[in-house]
Amino acid sequence: MTGDVFNPEQLSRCISCGFCLPACPTYAMTGDEASSPRGRITLMRALQDGTLPPDDATLAEQSSFCLGCRACEPVCPAGVEYGDLLEQWRVHQWRGWRRPLVARALMLLVEQRWLLRLLGLVRRAARGQGVSGSAADEPGAQLMLGCVERGLFPAVSRAAQSLAPELAVPTAQGCCGALHAHNGDLAGGERLAERLGEDLPGTIVTTSGGCAAHLASVLGRDRVRELSTWIAGRPAGAELRVAGRRARVALQDSCHLRNGLSVFAEPRALLRQVADYVELPSAATCCGAAGTYSLLRAKDSRRILDAKLDEIEAAGVDLVVAVNPGCLRQLRTGLRRRRSAVRAVHLAELLTRVESP
Ligand code: SF4
Numbered sequence: 110m111t112g113d114v115f116n117p118e119q120l121s122r123c124i125s126c127g128f129c130l131p132a133c134p135t136y137a138m139t140g141d142e143a144s145s146p147r148g149r150i151t152l153m154r155a156l157q158d159g160t161l162p163p164d165d166a167t168l169a170e171q172s173s174f175c176l177g178c179r180a181c182e183p184v185c186p187a188g189v190e191y192g193d194l195l196e197q198w199r200v201h202q203w204r205g206w207r208r209p210l211v212a213r214a215l216m217l218l219v220e221q222r223w224l225l226r227l228l229g230l231v232r233r234a235a236r237g238q239g240v241s242g243s244a245a246d247e248p249g250a251q252l253m254l255g256c257v258e259r260g261l262f263p264a265v266s267r268a269a270q271s272l273a274p275e276l277a278v279p280t281a282q283g284c285c286g287a288l289h290a291h292n293g294d295l296a297g298g299e300r301l302a303e304r305l306g307e308d309l310p311g312t313i314v315t316t317s318g319g320c321a322a323h324l325a326s327v328l329g330r331d332r333v334r335e336l337s338t339w340i341a342g343r344p345a346g347a348e349l350r351v352a353g354r355r356a357r358v359a360l361q362d363s364c365h366l367r368n369g370l371s372v373f374a375e376p377r378a379l380l381r382q383v384a385d386y387v388e389l390p391s392a393a394t395c396c397g398a399a400g401t402y403s404l405l406r407a408k409d410s411r412r413i414l415d416a417k418l419d420e421i422e423a424a425g426v427d428l429v430v431a432v433n434p435g436c437l438r439q440l441r442t443g444l445r446r447r448r449s450a451v452r453a454v455h456l457a458e459l460l461t462r463v464e465s466p
Pocket residue numbers: 122123124125126127128129130146147150181184185186187188189
């Protein structure tokens with residue numbers, strides 16, 4: 110009997126009603142019960158009570174095939190915290206050498222605080238506003254510089270700083286630990302989040318939906334704000350114009366921001382102020398980025414992305430907007446690959462491009 114992989118109370122909540130099945134992207138792909146949230150919880154219970162051996166192949170496959178998108182949570186009448194259960198599952202499945210090499214390498218990289226600082230400097234991420242490169246004595250609100258953003262999208266941090274100039278931007282800040290938590294190192298994920306909480310002692314404002322959800326789960330909801338909730342209600346510019354007309358824009362939700370923190374109205378409201386907003390039928394469904402998923406399960410990720418891109422192109426939009434750097438990378442890569450006329454941008458970048466009234 111394995112016994113202590115899962116929190117027993119969390120694992121016992123599922124009543125096997127199946128309401129979550131239509132919300133699950135992997136179940137939609139396969140039609141296989143084992144690839145559904147309910148099926149995976151049945152597998153978790155079999156692991157916990159010893160019915161299945163710890164190294165059973167279906168356990169390994171399904172814990173990895175799950176996107177971790179948490180679309181099964183808001184539709185669950187029993188309040189199953191599936192995201193927590195998946196994190197506990199991966200601690201077991203990806204213990205020791207079983208953790209994929211790519212995930213291990215990335216986790217090691219983002220732990221190097223000197224490297225993140227250097228990346229921020231070399232890539233000219235936002236920095237130093239309001240403080241001299243360190244945390245303010247009086248905790249106020251501070252902009253978090255994500256690891257992915259410092260490397261790939263420093264312009265997003267600069268755009269966020271120009272939209273919310275009151276935010277301090279200490280350069281000495283590490284990783285939030287979401288990567289660790291989602292890849293089988295829950296203790297490491299908590300340790301890094303707590304350290305970042307010390308680096309940024311006031312309210313932490315982030316342009317990454319995934320980081321926001323992880324930080325809120327460790328530091329508390331009141332310490333963390335995703336950018337769209339921070340700037341909601343501020344007067345916007347006149348409008349975003351493309352080819353002499355008002356732009357048509359769509360949004361791709363961040364799964365953890367929407368399903369973990371229930372934030373989805375704020376970015377839409379901001380977009381409606383400056384452009385013609387088009388709601389994609391699958392805006393709330395995962396784009397296949399899912400943290401390391403696009404690297405570890407490239408074929409599955411691409412299949413999910415291709416359906417999403419078909420929908421985006423059919424909608425006739427000029428821009429698709431992301432509120433998470435992983436989604437931005439996924440959408441931008443996919444759209445470029447098919448030489449699409451649609452551009453993927455982060456919400457912060459789009460709002461700074463709006464023409465003044
Ligand atoms: S996870 Fe929730 S919605 Fe899905 S089967 Fe269990 S109780 Fe029902």
